[in-house]
Amino acid sequence: MVKKLQNCKSFGDFMNKKKILFIKWFPYDKRNEAIASSIGAKCFFVHSLKYRNKWNALLRYAFQFIKTLLILLKEKPKTIFVTNPPIFATATIAIFCGTYKADYIIDSHTGAFEPKWDFVKFLHKYLSRKAKISIITNNIYEKIYQNWGAKTFILSDLVVDIPKSDLKRKISMSEKFNIIVISSFAPDEPIEEILAAANQLSNVTFYVTGNFMQCKKELRDKKPKNVFFTGFLPDQEYFDLLHDCHSIMVLVDKDNTMQQGAYESLSVKKPMILSNWRVLREIYNKGTVFVENNEDSIKKGITLMIDQYNNYLKEIDTLYEERKNVWIGKCKFLMTLINS
Numbered sequence: 001m002v003k004k005l006q007n008c009k010s011f012g013d014f015m016n017k018k019k020i021l022f023i024k025w026f027p028y029d030k031r032n033e034a035i036a037s038s039i040g041a042k043c044f045f046v047h048s049l050k051y052r053n054k055w056n057a058l059l060r061y062a063f064q065f066i067k068t069l070l071i072l073l074k075e076k077p078k079t080i081f082v083t084n085p086p087i088f089a090t091a092t093i094a095i096f097c098g099t100y101k102a103d104y105i106i107d108s109h110t111g112a113f114e115p116k117w118d119f120v121k122f123l124h125k126y127l128s129r130k131a132k133i134s135i136i137t138n139n140i141y142e143k144i145y146q147n148w149g150a151k152t153f154i155l156s157d158l159v160v161d162i163p164k165s166d167l168k169r170k171i172s173m174s175e176k177f178n179i180i181v182i183s184s185f186a187p188d189e190p191i192e193e194i195l196a197a198a199n200q201l202s203n204v205t206f207y208v209t210g211n212f213m214q215c216k217k218e219l220r221d222k223k224p225k226n227v228f229f230t231g232f233l234p235d236q237e238y239f240d241l242l243h244d245c246h247s248i249m250v251l252v253d254k255d256n257t258m259q260q261g262a263y264e265s266l267s268v269k270k271p272m273i274l275s276n277w278r279v280l281r282e283i284y285n286k287g288t289v290f291v292e293n294n295e296d297s298i299k300k301g302i303t304l305m306i307d308q309y310n311n312y313l314k315e316i317d318t319l320y321e322e323r324k325n326v327w328i329g330k331c332k333f334l335m336t337l338i339n340s
Contacts, residue, residue, distance in 0.1 A: 020338060021075055022107075023093065024083035025064050031260055032083060032107070034160040038331050039338070041081065044071055046089075061088050072096045079132075079338045084108045087120050090127045105337075106134040107155075108141070110257050125150075133337060138279045140256050153333070156283050157263040159324040164243040164268075165236050171228070174205040177306050178245045179273070181206055182261030185214035188253040190293040192219055197298040199224040204302060207241060209233060242268045247305050247312075249273040251293055269320050271312035273301050283323075287316025 020041035024032050027047050036043035048063035049056055069092065072080070082093045084106050093104045106128060111117075117124070128134050128150035135155045136142055145152045183189055191208075198206045205226050212220060212229035223229070233241070242248065248270045250261035255277050262284060265272045274280050276290040276297075289312070291301035305312060 019075065019077040020079045020081070021071070021077040022081040023068060023071070023089065024107075025061075025068075025086060025089040026083070029083070030264075031158065032081075034158050035081070035107070035155075038158075038160075038327075039334050042075065046071070061086065064089070065092050068092045069096065072100075076100070078102050080104045081107055081135075084124070085112045085114075085117055087112070087117065087124050087127065090131075091123060094127055094130060103132040103338075106131045108134050108136050108145075110137065110141075110254070113141070113144075138256055138282075140279070153330075153337075155330055156279070157266070157323060157327075159263065159320065159327040160267050162239050162242065162264060162267045163236070165240055167236065167240065169240060169244075170237060171207065171230055171241060173244050176203055176205045176226075177247075177309075178205050178207065179247050179249055179302065180241055180245045180270075181208040181249045181251075182259075182264070183208050183210040185210050185212060190251050190253060190298075191215060193293055193295045193298055194249070194251065195219060195222070195224060195227060196295040197302065198227050200295075200299055201302060202226060204306070207245070209238065209241070239268075242270065245270060246309065247271045247273060249302075251275045251291070251298070252277075253293055255279070266316070266320055266323060269313075269316050271305060271309065271316050273298075273305060284319065286319040286322075287312050287314075288319075 020039060022032050022036040022041045022043040023046060025046050028045055033043055046064050046067050048067065049060050052060065068089070080093050080097065080102060082090050082104055084090050090106055096102065097104045112124065125148045128145055128148055131150065133151045133153050134145050135153050136145060137156050138154065142152045142154060181194060183191065185191060198204065207228050207230050209230050211232050242264060248261065248265035250259045250265065250272065252259060252275050256279050262272060262274060262280065266284070272284060272288045274284060274288055274290055276292055281290060289301045289305045291297040
């Protein structure tokens, strides 16, 4: 399946004439959509087979290799952004660019450095050196790429337009303090600790997004009464929840990880509760409570957020303006790079 997104915002017809594509081998990613729409690029999500696992990876990648080449041959782009991992998507783009004299830019995520990709690290290094530039999220990865001889550009967070609708809500906010917990129930999220903290905070209502069937059955069965699993929501319902809550929580066990939920929270100007990692503290240095991923720290962080909520609201407004200006500058740099 190939999903093409409409550009919601761009810098004009000039950039569209430059024939820019953004390709990711995945069903969907809001980050790609946001970057693509901001620079006037067409965004394609290329994937195959309903179920993704390591046993069918070779077959999936073969299908996606063919689908990607067909898109490129049809569009004939001059510049292609490609998400890594998997590095095989980048290799596909590099083959096209070498043949048709186009440029490629790698949008490299934290997952590219997971141990499972060590066997193709040589390819990662080679393709990074050949790329026009590699977009990375922090200076830890910048040093790695520069040691490889690759050019880098740090794009740590985005500020995007997240619309609010007047549609009737399927999920209504309570009269208590409402926190949206942005989750995918992935193994690196401290869901058990969040639920334990929630059980001690009867004055707070928690709305946990994502496919809760991924959550352990024993946790689902013992869910506190003030916690609601929303399930996977359509975009607009999800956006409306973000706008309607008091605060947004996004916790993760891995360091050096930029979180989509954090920039979504900033984009709707909601104070955040984030995991206490250095890279997050540097970017979200206002309007944010940082916690350790344990029950006691999460509970204390939420209490602090409630007690000083008005101060955090003012701070997040300030941070929004600061990061918005940074984001505009990053987009202009990418435009200049593409045009060079």
